[in-house]
Amino acid sequence: MESIFGLVGDGFAVVAADTSAVHSILVHKSNEDKIMVLDSHKLVAASGEPGDRVQFTEYIQKNVALYQFRNGIPLTTAAAANFTRGELATALRKNPYMVNILMAGFDKEAGASLYYIDYIASLHKVEKGAFGYGSYFALSLMDRHYHSGMSVEEAIDLVDKCIIEIRSRLVVAPPNFVIKIVDKDGAREYAWRESIRDASVAAA
Amino acid sequence: MFQSDGPDYLLCSKLFAQDRRNTHTDTHPCSFIQLSFSFRVSQTNLYSTRSTYQRDIKCLEGTAIGILSKDGVVLVGEKKVTSKLLQTSTSTEKMYKIDDHVACAVAGIMSDANILINTARVQAQRYTFAYQEPMPVEQLVQSLCDTKQGYTQFGGLRPFGVSFLFAGWDKNYGFQLYMSDPSGNYGGWKAAAIGANNQAAQSMLKQDYKDEITREEAVQLALKVLSKTMDSTSLTSDKLELAEVFVLPSGKVKYQVCSPDALSKLLVKSGVTQPAAEAS
Numbered sequence A: 001m002e003s004i005f006g007l008v009g010d011g012f013a014v015v016a017a018d019t020s021a022v023h024s025i026l027v028h029k030s031n032e033d034k035i036m037v038l039d040s041h042k043l044v045a046a047s048g049e050p051g052d053r054v055q056f057t058e059y060i061q062k063n064v065a066l067y068q069f070r071n072g073i074p075l076t077t078a079a080a081a082n083f084t085r086g087e088l089a090t091a092l093r094k095n096p097y098m099v100n101i102l103m104a105g106f107d108k109e110a111g112a113s114l115y116y117i118d119y120i121a122s123l124h125k126v127e128k129g130a131f132g133y134g135s136y137f138a139l140s141l142m143d144r145h146y147h148s149g150m151s152v153e154e155a156i157d158l159v160d161k162c163i164i165e166i167r168s169r170l171v172v173a174p175p176n177f178v179i180k181i182v183d184k185d186g187a188r189e190y191a192w193r194e195s196i197r198d199a200s201v202a203a204a
Numbered sequence B: 001m002f003q004s005d006g007p008d009y010l011l012c013s014k015l016f017a018q019d020r021r022n023t024h025t026d027t028h029p030c031s032f033i034q035l036s037f038s039f040r041v042s043q044t045n046l047y048s049t050r051s052t053y054q055r056d057i058k059c060l061e062g063t064a065i066g067i068l069s070k071d072g073v074v075l076v077g078e079k080k081v082t083s084k085l086l087q088t089s090t091s092t093e094k095m096y097k098i099d100d101h102v103a104c105a106v107a108g109i110m111s112d113a114n115i116l117i118n119t120a121r122v123q124a125q126r127y128t129f130a131y132q133e134p135m136p137v138e139q140l141v142q143s144l145c146d147t148k149q150g151y152t153q154f155g156g157l158r159p160f161g162v163s164f165l166f167a168g169w170d171k172n173y174g175f176q177l178y179m180s181d182p183s184g185n186y187g188g189w190k191a192a193a194i195g196a197n198n199q200a201a202q203s204m205l206k207q208d209y210k211d212e213i214t215r216e217e218a219v220q221l222a223l224k225v226l227s228k229t230m231d232s233t234s235l236t237s238d239k240l241e242l243a244e245v246f247v248l249p250s251g252k253v254k255y256q257v258c259s260p261d262a263l264s265k266l267l268v269k270s271g272v273t274q275p276a277a278e279a280s
Helices: A050-071 A077-092 A135-145 A152-169 B008-021 B110-131 B137-153 B198-208 B215-229 B260-269
Strands: A003-008 A012-018 A021-023 A026-029 A035-039 A042-048 A099-107 A111-117 A123-126 A128-132 A177-183 A186-193 B025-027 B034-041 B051-057 B064-069 B072-078 B095-099 B102-108 B162-170 B174-180 B186-188 B191-194 B240-247 B253-257
Touching: A003 A042, A003 A099, A003 A111, A003 A135, A003 A152, A012 A035, A012 A042, A012 A099, A012 A111, A012 A152, A035 A050, A035 A177, A035 A186, A042 A050, A042 A077, A042 A177, A050 A077, A050 A099, A077 A099, A077 A111, A077 A123, A077 B110, A099 A128, A099 A177, A099 A186, A111 A128, A123 A128, A128 A135, A135 A152, A152 A177, A152 A186, B064 B102, B064 B162, B064 B174, B064 B198, B064 B215, B072 B102, B072 B162, B072 B174, B072 B215, B095 B110, B102 B110, B102 B240, B110 B137, B110 B162, B137 B162, B137 B174, B137 B186, B162 B191, B162 B240, B174 B191, B191 B198, B191 B215, B198 B215, B215 B240, B215 B260, B240 B260
Parallel strands: none
Antiparallel strands: A003 A012, A003 A128, A012 A177, A021 A026, A035 A042, A042 A099, A099 A111, A111 A123, A177 A186, B025 B034, B034 B051, B064 B072, B064 B191, B072 B240, B095 B102, B102 B162, B162 B174, B174 B186, B240 B253
16 A cells, blocks of 8 residues: 655655555556656655545646746745645645645755645654555654664665565555655656566567 | 837837827826826836836825845835825835835825735735745735736726835845836836936936945935935935835844934934034
């Protein structure tokens, strides 16, 4: 089942998410990217109702882009997170989006940051955060092994620990994960952790 | 009708004028206020050529001057005392704080200005509500000018007869000074003047402004220019307003209005007026 988590290191933030598209008891695909590159220096990892997840993150992405076109300056990560929270909060009493979000970003002024936003529109600035069934393991492991000012190697090592734990301890564990990172050079994909691939069928 | 030798904005202005009143002059409902609409391209100023859709309100409109310095923005305004029976207000008449980091000076119809100031304050708070950050100064000016522009485009309503000077600070561009006119045009300036005799003030500012000017020097310059362009002979603290936007050592943006006492001292210091004791 869904697992997204992330943490802030020294001058960067890293987020990881499972890549399973599940409906009922069926896995439809195992290479669904649930981490959106919001703009040049922002990442949004989202879990929740698949339709809502895509619709809402794209809506936020396009609004952030619109802001940048209109005003010539990008939103800070804090502003984008607060904007996202506001959109969830206004939707909450009408037609709520069932989406949980981890937003990671890098700003010149504030450095790397991570924001935890859940579907009932609460917002927290955190050093480490997680959503979904995998969060039980990810949070415990990060409580044990996280420390401030981690290097990229240490952080990725911790992410891998979480992935291994989720795979080995969770009954409904997702097989594949994607890891993305954001630092002063921008937001980008870091690596995939795949234990299965979609079976290829020879042409008949 | 659509043939025009001027730029597009002039065409719009002309259409607007023909559409609404078939003349370039109009009389305000209050008969003592003569509004003259002139459409022309004004002379090159400190930054750029701007189209002026200018509204001179004779007798009632005081001058306001804004000067950008490296450590703050200074706004000085002249309060017109129209009658000696008029009670002078204790608060400021021409300077308004829009948000913690933005203030403005007004020239024009005050009732119109109050509406715009209110919308500006609402916009600033809406932005902070959405983003939990102070609104960038230019965005605030632009949103207000969008409102002004709207009233130049459609028939049936009269535009806001107000010019503004906006002084502010934001983290992207530091200290800023903007001037806007009733048509909704705005621009960033190092020094600018609105209201009565704004052209005389503007050319004096152009002559005396120096880059790297300090806030203290900017105050002196503003007072000097105002004293020379004002209609009344003597410059006293009860006819003046002085406000400054600057950053405290703590990093907080401060909007400070100069008290009448401090203003009197400043006037003496800048040599614009004689000390009160000597004057009597």
